[in-house]
Amino acid sequence: MARDIEDAQRAGPAGAEVTVTPARRALRPLGYLLVGLVWTALSVVVLALGPGILVFVALEGTMEVGGIWADLTTQPGEMTAFALSVPLLVAIWGPGVLWYLPCATWPLAALSFVYVGRSLRPRYAAEPLSRTRRVGRGDALGLPTASGVALSLQPAHPSRTTRSLMRWYASGWLPDGHMFVAMLPAGGAWLLTLVGLASDVPVPARTVLLVSAACLAAWSVVLGRRAWRRRFHGVGPGDGPDVAPTSLSPEERRARIAELRARRDARARVGPLG
Numbered sequence: 725m726a727r728d729i730e731d732a733q734r735a736g737p738a739g740a741e742v743t744v745t746p747a748r749r750a751l752r753p754l755g756y757l758l759v760g761l762v763w764t765a766l767s768v769v770v771l772a773l774g775p776g777i778l779v780f781v782a783l784e785g786t787m788e789v790g791g792i793w794a795d796l797t798t799q800p801g802e803m804t805a806f807a808l809s810v811p812l813l814v815a816i817w818g819p820g821v822l823w824y825l826p827c828a829t830w831p832l833a834a835l836s837f838v839y840v841g842r843s844l845r846p847r848y849a850a851e852p853l854s855r856t857r858r859v860g861r862g863d864a865l866g867l868p869t870a871s872g873v874a875l876s877l878q879p880a881h882p883s884r885t886t887r888s889l890m891r892w893y894a895s896g897w898l899p900d901g902h903m904f905v906a907m908l909p910a911g912g913a914w915l916l917t918l919v920g921l922a923s924d925v926p927v928p929a930r931t932v933l934l935v936s937a938a939c940l941a942a943w944s945v946v947l948g949r950r951a952w953r954r955r956f957h958g959v960g961p962g963d964g965p966d967v968a969p970t971s972l973s974p975e976e977r978r979a980r981i982a983e984l985r986a987r988r989d990a991r992a993r994v995g996p997l998g
Contacts, residue, residue: 744850752853753843759877760836767829774821774914781921789922810915818911818944819904827896831889835877838886852880859898891956900955906947913940958984 781787796803839853856876875897879886895903913936919925920933 749849753840756836756839756843760833763829763833767833770825770829778917785923787922788924789919790924814911814915817914819907822910823907824896824899827892831893832877834889855880902951902954906951907944909940910944913937
């Protein structure tokens with residue numbers, strides 16, 4: 725997948741054959757600005773659903789869980805339903821709210837603002853700035869159409885900045901199973917933190933909950949970094965020490981780069997952004 729994304733970015737300004745009329749050239753700064761503001765607003769909503777709830781509970785300081793727990797302990801059916809809902813909540817808030825939704829929103833806002841700047845530069849005046857690719861149903865998040873799911877705002881003129889943003893973009897719109905698993909501890913950390921911030925939780929219990937949440941969050945960071953490297957750098961568990969090529973001798977660096985490329989090619993598969 726990572727190779728497909730980067731190859732597509734290196735391919736150059738696909739869609740350059742599209743004519744940019746004077747009216748389109750004049751209006752596209754405003755258009756990209758409005759699109760960027762919409763995606764920014766959506767990013768803020770997503771942020772509010774994840775860390776925002778925890779910040780609100782911590783500042784408001786009146787949430788209590790004692791009454792809820794007492795009701796659950798007296799109703800076996802509700803306790804069973806609650807126990808079954810916890811894994812679902814962890815899966816929704818960990819991979820979903822804390823990873824996929826942020827990655828599906830803020831990169832598009834950032835790309836839109838990049839295009840606002842480019843639309844004001846003479847060198848891009850006669851060329852399209854972004855393009856839309858369609859992928860098959862089930863290959864990406866989003867509402868399917870007759871011709872598949874449309875993934876818009878992909879750069880027609882790739883750069884280091886847009887390539888980096890496209891990796892985050894792909895992380896949100898083209899879900900990866902390794903990252904899903906990596907973010908499950910983060911979902912548990914979010915839930916434990918929410919309970920630990922309740923005003924009626926005893927101090928010892930609050931300490932245990934928050935420390936456990938911090939450990940789960942750290943575990944998720946480690947797993948997430950591995951999943952990211954596996955997807956975008958072709959490096960997975962058992963691939964040897966994490967040594968930067970720049971710290972090696974010229975001969976070792978060439979051998980290391982060749983080894984990493986071979987492993988990346990072995991793992992690469994054809995993806996919808998290729």
